[in-house]
Amino acid sequence: xxxxxxxxxxxxxxxxxxxxxxxxxxxxxxxxxxxxxxxxxxxxxxxxxxxxxxxxxxxxxxxxxxxxxxxxxxxxxxxxxxxxxxxxxxxxxxxxxxxxxxxxxxxxxxxxxxxxxxxxxxxxxxxxxxxxxxxxxxxxxxxxxxxxxxxxxxxxxxxxxxxxxxxxxxxxxxxxxxxxxxxxxxxxxxxxxxxxxxxxxxxxxxxxxxxxxxxxxxxxxxxxxxxxxxxxxxxxxxxxxxxxxxxxxxxxxxxxxxxxxxxxxxxxxxxxxxxxxxxxxxxxxxxxxxxxxxxxxxxxxxxxxxxxxxxxxxxxxxxxxxxxxxxxxxxxxxxxxxxxxxxxxxxxxxxxxxxxxxxxxxxxxxxxxxxxxxxxxxxxxxxxxxxxxxxxxxxxxxxxxxxxxxxxxxxxxxxxxxxxxxxxxxxxxxxxxxxxxxxxxxxxxxxxxxxxxxxxxxxx
Amino acid sequence: xxxxxxxxxxxxxxxxxxxxxxxxxxxxxxxxxxxxxxxxxxxxxxxxxxxxxxxxxxxxxxxxxxxxxxxxxxxxxxxxxxxxxxxxxxxxxxxxxxxxxxxxxxxxxxxxxxxxxxxxxxxxxxxxxxxxxxxxxxxxxxxxxxxxxxxxxxxxxxxxxxxxxxxxxxxxxxxxxxxxxxxxxxxxxxxxxxxxxxxxxxxxxxxxxxxxxxxxxxxxxxxxxxxxxxxxxxxxxxxxxxxxxxxxxxxxxxxxxxxxxxxxxxxxxxxxxxxxxxxxxxxxxxxxxxxxxxxxxxxxxxxxxxxxxxxxxxxxxxxxxxxxxxxxxxxxxxxxxxxxxxxxxxxxxxxxxxxxxxxxxxxxxxxxxxxxxxxxxxxxxxxxxxxxxxxxxxxxxxxxxxxxxxxxxxxxxxxxxxxxxx
Numbered sequence: 031x032x033x034x035x036x037x038x039x040x041x042x043x044x045x046x047x048x049x050x051x052x053x054x055x056x057x058x059x060x061x062x063x064x065x066x067x068x069x070x071x072x073x074x075x076x077x078x079x080x081x082x083x084x085x086x087x088x089x090x091x092x093x094x095x096x097x098x099x100x101x102x103x104x105x106x107x108x109x110x111x112x113x114x115x116x117x118x119x120x121x122x123x124x125x126x127x128x129x130x131x132x133x134x135x136x137x138x139x140x141x142x143x144x145x146x147x148x149x150x151x152x153x154x155x156x157x158x159x160x161x162x163x164x165x166x167x168x169x170x171x172x173x174x175x176x177x178x179x180x181x182x183x184x185x186x187x188x189x190x191x192x193x194x195x196x197x198x199x200x201x202x203x204x205x206x207x208x209x210x211x212x213x214x215x216x217x218x219x220x221x222x223x224x225x226x227x228x229x230x231x232x233x234x235x236x237x238x239x240x241x242x243x244x245x246x247x248x249x250x251x252x253x254x255x256x257x258x259x260x261x262x263x264x265x266x267x268x269x270x271x272x273x274x275x276x277x278x279x280x281x282x283x284x285x286x287x288x289x290x291x292x293x294x295x296x297x298x299x300x301x302x303x304x305x306x307x308x309x310x311x312x313x314x315x316x317x318x319x320x321x322x323x324x325x326x327x328x329x330x331x332x333x334x335x336x337x338x339x340x341x342x343x344x345x346x347x348x349x350x351x352x353x354x355x356x357x358x359x360x361x362x363x364x365x366x367x368x369x370x371x372x373x374x375x376x377x378x379x380x381x382x383x384x385x386x387x388x389x390x391x392x393x394x395x396x397x398x399x400x401x402x403x404x405x406x407x408x409x410x411x412x413x414x415x416x417x418x419x420x421x422x423x424x425x426x427x428x429x430x431x432x433x434x435x436x437x438x439x440x441x442x443x444x445x446x447x448x449x450x451x452x453x454x455x456x457x458x459x460x461x462x463x464x465x466x467x468x469x470x471x472x473x474x475x476x477x478x479x480x481x482x483x484x485x486x487x488x489x490x
Numbered sequence: 491x492x493x494x495x496x497x498x499x500x501x502x503x504x505x506x507x508x509x510x511x512x513x514x515x516x517x518x519x520x521x522x523x524x525x526x527x528x529x530x531x532x533x534x535x536x537x538x539x540x541x542x543x544x545x546x547x548x549x550x551x552x553x554x555x556x557x558x559x560x561x562x563x564x565x566x567x568x569x570x571x572x573x574x575x576x577x578x579x580x581x582x583x584x585x586x587x588x589x590x591x592x593x594x595x596x597x598x599x600x601x602x603x604x605x606x607x608x609x610x611x612x613x614x615x616x617x618x619x620x621x622x623x624x625x626x627x628x629x630x631x632x633x634x635x636x637x638x639x640x641x642x643x644x645x646x647x648x649x650x651x652x653x654x655x656x657x658x659x660x661x662x663x664x665x666x667x668x669x670x671x672x673x674x675x676x677x678x679x680x681x682x683x684x685x686x687x688x689x690x691x692x693x694x695x696x697x698x699x700x701x702x703x704x705x706x707x708x709x710x711x712x713x714x715x716x717x718x719x720x721x722x723x724x725x726x727x728x729x730x731x732x733x734x735x736x737x738x739x740x741x742x743x744x745x746x747x748x749x750x751x752x753x754x755x756x757x758x759x760x761x762x763x764x765x766x767x768x769x770x771x772x773x774x775x776x777x778x779x780x781x782x783x784x785x786x787x788x789x790x791x792x793x794x795x796x797x798x799x800x801x802x803x804x805x806x807x808x809x810x811x812x813x814x815x816x817x818x819x820x821x822x823x824x825x826x827x828x829x830x831x832x833x834x835x836x837x838x839x840x841x842x843x844x845x846x847x848x849x850x851x852x853x854x855x856x857x858x859x860x861x862x863x864x865x866x867x868x869x870x871x872x873x874x875x876x877x878x879x880x881x882x883x884x885x886x887x888x889x890x891x892x893x894x895x896x897x898x899x900x901x902x903x904x905x906x907x908x909x910x911x912x
Binding site for chain 1: 710806837
């Protein structure tokens with residue numbers, strides 16, 4: 031909490047600095063009668079002082095927060111209680127971590143009696159360094175603020191300087207997306223590498239037995255063959271969901287663009303968009319509560335054996351319905367992009383509307399539609415909640431839609447929501463699955479975007 | 491040239507009225523009608539599914555907002571040994587209430603009225619309603635009062651519709667005494683193990699805090715990078731990289747963001763698990779690309795004449811952007827932001843990854859305290875075997891959908907209100 035109070039304090043001091051800078055600039059702006067004698071408006075002078083007051087202090091605060099934990103630990107280790115600590119670095123680290131979180135108030139009970147004795151030294155060190163950091167930060171605010179304030183004079187190019195800083199902020203903001211992408215990639219690769227040091231990538235990618243609970247032990251791991259998961263993902267996301275989504279989405283788009291009266295279209299389009307806005311957890315609940323039992327009863331009544339209450343069909347159908355608006359808007363766009371001369375030509379030759387659509391519009395729009403379908407597939411295989419709630423956990427390689435299958439995303443959730451040990455292949459496997467998912471969806475997206483782009487250029 | 495005219499002369503004129511032609515035309519028209527009907531059918535099927543989903547949820551969920559109650563007659567003067575109303579006013583009220591032993595009083599009253607097994611008819615924490623009643627109106631402890639307490643979950647389910655056979659029997663016995671009231675607790679309580687005691691306030695508060703963090707991080711970053719990319723960015727490899735990564739991030743599966751949050755925020759930075767802070771950060775990374783993309787479109791739509799006019803009277807590039815372009819593009823950016831936030835509000839999977847699936851019975855008090863959000867709460871309740879949870883889950887879904895619809899309606903309103911034709 032003290033961190034955010036300090037932060038607020040810096041901001042308030044920055045506001046005061048802004049005010050003083052402005053007052054000084056106003057004074058000499060009023061005194062100079064010569065036009066152009068003052069380079070920047072007083073406002074910019076205010077900002078100049080404020081940025082000097084806030085910037086270095088915030089930078090210092092960040093560096094301090096990174097550096098101080100090590101200093102705190104060092105200080106705590108000089109206390110007499112530290113002499114009893116074991117020499118083994120792992121045990122030592124665990125005790126220190128525990129003492130630390132107790133001192134910070136995040137943990138109330140100690141599992142190791144030794145860590146209790148370390149709490150007091152830790153508390154002392156933390157408060158010592160916290161006070162030190164606070165004093166240094168506030169001194170820095172004042173020093174830099176006064177320094178900037180003294181430098182204010184009519185010919186100071188305050189605006190140029192402010193704009194340079196703003197430019198840096200803009201550039202940094204746009205870099206965040208790239209940093210995030212790199213962050214995703216590095217963290218997935220890093221954790222997957224740890225996983226693959228325990229389980230061979232070939233066993234993982236081509237093995238057919240998925241049973242992470244029955245892990246044999248260090249270096250002898252089996253049960254990490256991910257083929258059944260890949261099959262389940264493809265079966266639900268790329269086969270069943272698409273069998274539902276493609277015809278319904280495509281026909282909806284055709285009707286809305288070619289046949290529907292304007293008013294009908296104005297109403298139906300937002301209604302279809304609501305389908306896309308419903309949270310996936312709601313679809314998942316609906317699939318598990320209503321659709322899956324109904325499908326199971328149906329399967330039992332027509333005599334299909336192995337019908338499960340968690341079925342690939344329930345998850346796939348509901349997912350397909352979720353994706354209808356997505357497919358329909360992609361198809362809508364690419365049909366609209368077909369030059370109307372082609373349509374008019376066909377109609378003028380005497381073809382009916384449906385013949386024109388089937389023989390001219392759809393073939394011409396096909397690359398765009400295919401691109402849209404690829405994007406839809408990528409979305410379907412990355413979808414989590416519906417399959418977690420309705421598809422089941424059994425790693426089956428079956429083509430029977432009434433049986434339970436499991437998917438990559440379901441298993442990621444399963445592996446990471448149990449007990450958390452971050453060195454076991456069980457939890458690390460989730461990152462390897464995540465890496466596969468990331469790479470596959472990325473490839474699908476790139477291909478789809480390229481297809482869509484290429485096609486668009488063809489008519490321009 | 492000659493041969494084609496010769497060919498045309500040799501050809502018989504088309505017989506439009508002939509039987510064969512009429513038959514062909516009828517067939518083609520029938521195919522046309524079938525195709526059109528197919529299209530209409532597809533739309534109606536899709537919309538019908540949405541309607542079906544909403545009807546099922548509302549049908550199940552509305553009952554979650556009500557609760558079945560049974561009257562209990564409590565003879566306060568006899569049971570409390572003459573407690574006075576003044577004890578339960580002012581600062582010491584809660585402490586005095588604790589020493590009073592309301593739970594025992596309620597249990598004894600229930601036994602007197604409904605017999606030995608009477609307490610099984612009532613929700614386990616129902617006696618707390620009496621606490622609230624006393625604090626609300628202290629005079630009640632000097633009288634003999636009848637208070638309605640929530641019935642046990644099985645009874646509740648059976649009374650509202652279809653319950654187990656034994657519960658149905660009990661309901662038939664008690665039919666005259668059972669009544670239904672609006673379940674205010676559902677709006678003010680948090681998670682609990684007893685479906686009669688659960689509420690959504692804790693999850694809703696967690697959602698609001700998480701959304702707030704998402705907004706204050708994603709919005710400035712999104713707007714600033716949209717401005718940079720549209721107004722300043724030179725066209726080179728470096729900005730291409732930024733552009734590609736933004737477009738890709740918008741299409742990365744949400745669960746991957748959860749893995750990122752887990753690996754970076756929790757394991758690397760050591761931020762607390764289950765906290766709204768981490769949830770907000772993770773969702774912000776997810777929402778940011780949406781804001782950037784819609785922000786860029788809004789900035790692009792501002793006509794160049796505005797920029798040129800400002801530049802012409804001597805504004806700097808930065809002044810043009812921040813004094814003219816940004817205010818004009820803001821409505822469009824806001825629309826995109828609301829849509830992005832609505833998506834983040836409904837998101838569950840990444841939050842499961844960062845541990846927001848714990849049982850949390852108190853609403854979070856700050857950004858680093860354990861919290862849960864509405865969609866995760868729905869997911870957790872959907873796993874409960876107790877039948878009482880079905881209607882609570884659906885009721886929570888109704889609340890979530892209402893929130894989302896409001897946000898989307900706001901976005902549409904903003905779009906229509908500020909849509910400018912230049």
